[in-house]
Amino acid sequence: MLNQIRPAATMLVAMTLLTGLAYPLAMTGLARVIAPELSQASITLRDGQPIGSALVAQPFAGAGYLHPRPSAVDYATMPSGASNLSPGSAALARQIAERRAAYQATNGAPAPVDAVTASGSGLDPEISVANATAQAIRIAKARGVDPDAVQAVIAGHVTQPLWGLYGEARVNVLLTNLALDEAMPMTPSGGN
Amino acid sequence: MHDLMGYALFCAALTAGGWVLARWMTRVYEGGPNPLTTVLGPVERGIYRLSGIDAQVQQGWRGYALAALAFNLLGFVLLYGILRLQQVLPLNPDGVGAISPDLAFNTAVSFVTNTNWQAYSGEAQLSYLSQMTGLTVQNFVSAATGMAVGLAVIRGFTAPKGTGLGNFWTDMTRSVLYVLLPLSILLAVALILQGVPQTLLGGAHVTTLEGAQQIIPRGPAASQIAIKQLGTNGGGFFGVNSAHPLENPTVASNMLQCLSILLIPVAFCFLFGRMARDARQGWAIYAAMGVMFLIGLVVVWAGETGAASLEGKEMRFGAALSALWGVVTTAASNGSVNAMHDSFMPLSGLVEIVNMAIGEVIFGGVGAGLYGMLLYVVLAVFLAGLMVGRTPEYLGRKIEAREVTLAMLAFLSMPLGILIGGAISVTVPTAAASIQEAGPHGLSETLYAYSSAVGNNGSAFAGWGAAAQWQTTALGLLMILGRFAIILPMLAIAGSLIAKRQSPVTVGTFPTHGPLFVTLLVLTVLILGALTFFPVLALGPIAEHTALAIGQSF
Numbered sequence: 182m183l184n185q186i187r188p189a190a191t192m193l194v195a196m197t198l199l200t201g202l203a204y205p206l207a208m209t210g211l212a213r214v215i216a217p218e219l220s221q222a223s224i225t226l227r228d229g230q231p232i233g234s235a236l237v238a239q240p241f242a243g244a245g246y247l248h249p250r251p252s253a254v255d256y257a258t259m260p261s262g263a264s265n266l267s268p269g270s271a272a273l274a275r276q277i278a279e280r281r282a283a284y285q286a287t288n289g290a291p292a293p294v295d296a297v298t299a300s301g302s303g304l305d306p307e308i309s310v311a312n313a314t315a316q317a318i319r320i321a322k323a324r325g326v327d328p329d330a331v332q333a334v335i336a337g338h339v340t341q342p343l344w345g346l347y348g349e350a351r352v353n354v355l356l357t358n359l360a361l362d363e364a365m366p367m368t369p370s371g372g373n
Numbered sequence: 374m375h376d377l378m379g380y381a382l383f384c385a386a387l388t389a390g391g392w393v394l395a396r397w398m399t400r401v402y403e404g405g406p407n408p409l410t411t412v413l414g415p416v417e418r419g420i421y422r423l424s425g426i427d428a429q430v431q432q433g434w435r436g437y438a439l440a441a442l443a444f445n446l447l448g449f450v451l452l453y454g455i456l457r458l459q460q461v462l463p464l465n466p467d468g469v470g471a472i473s474p475d476l477a478f479n480t481a482v483s484f485v486t487n488t489n490w491q492a493y494s495g496e497a498q499l500s501y502l503s504q505m506t507g508l509t510v511q512n513f514v515s516a517a518t519g520m521a522v523g524l525a526v527i528r529g530f531t532a533p534k535g536t537g538l539g540n541f542w543t544d545m546t547r548s549v550l551y552v553l554l555p556l557s558i559l560l561a562v563a564l565i566l567q568g569v570p571q572t573l574l575g576g577a578h579v580t581t582l583e584g585a586q587q588i589i590p591r592g593p594a595a596s597q598i599a600i601k602q603l604g605t606n607g608g609g610f611f612g613v614n615s616a617h618p619l620e621n622p623t624v625a626s627n628m629l630q631c632l633s634i635l636l637i638p639v640a641f642c643f644l645f646g647r648m649a650r651d652a653r654q655g656w657a658i659y660a661a662m663g664v665m666f667l668i669g670l671v672v673v674w675a676g677e678t679g680a681a682s683l684e685g686k687e688m689r690f691g692a693a694l695s696a697l698w699g700v701v702t703t704a705a706s707n708g709s710v711n712a713m714h715d716s717f718m719p720l721s722g723l724v725e726i727v728n729m730a731i732g733e734v735i736f737g738g739v740g741a742g743l744y745g746m747l748l749y750v751v752l753a754v755f756l757a758g759l760m761v762g763r764t765p766e767y768l769g770r771k772i773e774a775r776e777v778t779l780a781m782l783a784f785l786s787m788p789l790g791i792l793i794g795g796a797i798s799v800t801v802p803t804a805a806a807s808i809q810e811a812g813p814h815g816l817s818e819t820l821y822a823y824s825s826a827v828g829n830n831g832s833a834f835a836g837w838g839a840a841a842q843w844q845t846t847a848l849g850l851l852m853i854l855g856r857f858a859i860i861l862p863m864l865a866i867a868g869s870l871i872a873k874r875q876s877p878v879t880v881g882t883f884p885t886h887g888p889l890f891v892t893l894l895v896l897t898v899l900i901l902g903a904l905t906f907f908p909v910l911a912l913g914p915i916a917e918h919t920a921l922a923i924g925q926s927f
Contacts, residue, residue: 227582232582264836267814294683299685343624348624348691349688
């Protein structure tokens with residue numbers, strides 16, 4: 182084994198330089214050229230200020246905004262996480278019942294399944310179309326506008342399944358909320 | 374219905390991609406010039422010169438094994454050192470602290486053995502230097518080690534008598550330079566364009582629309598995620614792995630990652646056929662793996678779409694793509710997740726546990742899946758030989774007592790590690806504290822963890838406390854068992870076979886390429902797996918399924 186130590190050590194150093202430094206650094210340099218914003222976590226700006234990432238959920242709670250899916254870690258990002266509760270868990274059944282009641286009370290509509298189950302990442306930036314649509318009346322009321330206007334903004338932010346085959350139709354919460362703010366700004370008291 | 378069409382298209386793309394890649398790999402491993410040698414040839418020769426390696430030297434199975442062991446041992450030492458010292462090393466913009474000795478041991482073993490079990494959360498606990506020069510490097514070289522050993526074992530079965538098993542250093546280097554690195558660059562670029570971060574900037578501090586403070590984690594993620602999938606590694610840049618919207622932002626990124634997980638393992642089936650100079654042999658292995666893959670996929674798909682629960686699942690993937698990934702990642706020894714398997718239906722969990730516990734042979738790890746399946750091939754032809762009363766043969770070579778003994782020895786590492794390790798873990802109170810849930814699911818969690826470690830998979834029922842010191846240590850040791858207690862006997866089998874004469878095919882030869890052999894091989898895998906693990910599966914996932922059916926919760 183001893184005569185294998187020299188090739189092993191040299192090889193390890195060479196591979197570290199190649200795959201641990203040259204490769205990731207080259208990719209980082211390339212990313213800066215081909216996708217400067219995407220490669221820095223899709224930070225979204227408003228009035229020149231970073232207000233979040235289009236890919237990371239924010240804990241929206243105001244009546245004038247779309248609300249994200251539940252998060253088992255209260256939308257923590259460092260690190261994020263999930264409930265990891267099994268389908269037979271009594272605790273999970275209790276949480277789902279509570280969320281269902283809260284959703285009904287807030288939105289006056291029955292809750293779609295994505296609105297009562299916590300996401301895998303705890304940071305799911307998207308909700309189902311049914312979930313978004315069911316929140317429109319509440320949002321319209323808070324913003325003092327016609328529900329159809331809110332529905333129109335939501336409809337403009339629906340992402341369809343890839344090739345009609347893969348994934349679910351869905352709505353990005355942060356981008357839709359930004360569009361709502363732009364199309365129908367809330368007065369300072371409008372959120373109440 | 375459109376789910377199944379999507380699955381069919383996925384399988385077709387995967388098969389075509391694997392077939393094309395096998396052609397490329399054949400060319401690469403023959404060692405002659407290829408389109409990439411104009412650029413990378415000097416790098417390859419430079420590495421050999423610095424390391425004092427003669428690329429022409431053939432190693433025996435012992436030499437090959439020693440080289441692999443020495444390389445992996447030093448890799449472990451380096452990675453352990455980087456993890457323990459990351460707080461004083463550069464490239465640590467978020468100022469993360471030191472990693473405890475047991476967690477560093479667990480993580481270093483995990484990445485060296487191609488398991489990539491994660492008892493830590495990358496975004497909160499690892500510096501960029503640890504992720505790049507520590508984990509990314511082992512993502513490459515542990516995968517290349519598996520591919521190299523896979524090649525040596527294939528040569529043992531297929532190469533003419535008197536030729537060698539190859540040279541570990543050249544097989545490993547060529548795997549990195551001409552297969553893993555080019556594919557990783559392509560995938561990393563695609564992922565960057567889908568929104569996966571690739572930057573050395575630290576986390577972005579933002580004020581949300583409602584005035585809360587939020588840190589958006591970032592880092593050189595795309596480059597690591599690309600090789601994590603292609604090398605069937607599976608260790609995420611972020612803690613929740615490919616469920617994280619920055620690790621796997623879109624449906625397109627999801628499909629690309631899913632394909633990448635199985636691409637090289639599928640290619641290895643066809644590479645086997647090419648090196649055996651009989652493509653049908655490769656198709657037979659592919660068919661046996663494919664049948665078991667599809668059975669698992671149908672069960673998990675039916676369970677997850679039927680349950681209509683999105684607990685632990687991401688909206689963009691829904692039930693169907695979460696089910697697909699769950700089967701892909703446990704069939705391959707990848708272990709990345711795009712949904713939380715702990716929240717899957719009991720029978721979905723059962724499929725995932727079986728995929729891992731039979732030894733990761735349904736496509737399996739890069740290289741490792743094929744040599745794992747050849748273990749079952751040895752046992753299958755032995756059984757066939759017993760049934761017809763002839764000396765078993767495979768590819769013209771006699772399978773005798775030594776090969777069957779070695780194959781059984783390798784096989785036993787799975788039940789030994791999983792059942793005995795798991796049994797201790799549920800009986801010793803310190804260890805049993807890792808269980809999150811009451812009832813049979815608690816046993817499933819432990820069974821999943823031990824299957825994952827011994828099978829070198831790396832995924833988890835993540836509610837289970839993997840970071841407890843007992844578990845980091847026990848699972849670390851079992852990952853070593855699961856990796857090397859299969860590599861060494863399989864290399865020994867290869868060394869034994871290559872010394873045997875290849876006899877010509879006669880009418881009395883049992884054909885190893887038709888439906889009969891494929892059926893026999895599948896049954897060998899399932900019967901050995903079922904007989905070994907059925908009792909504990911009955912107490913875990915099956916009991917859980919029954920409880921759920923009668924509405925009992927825990």
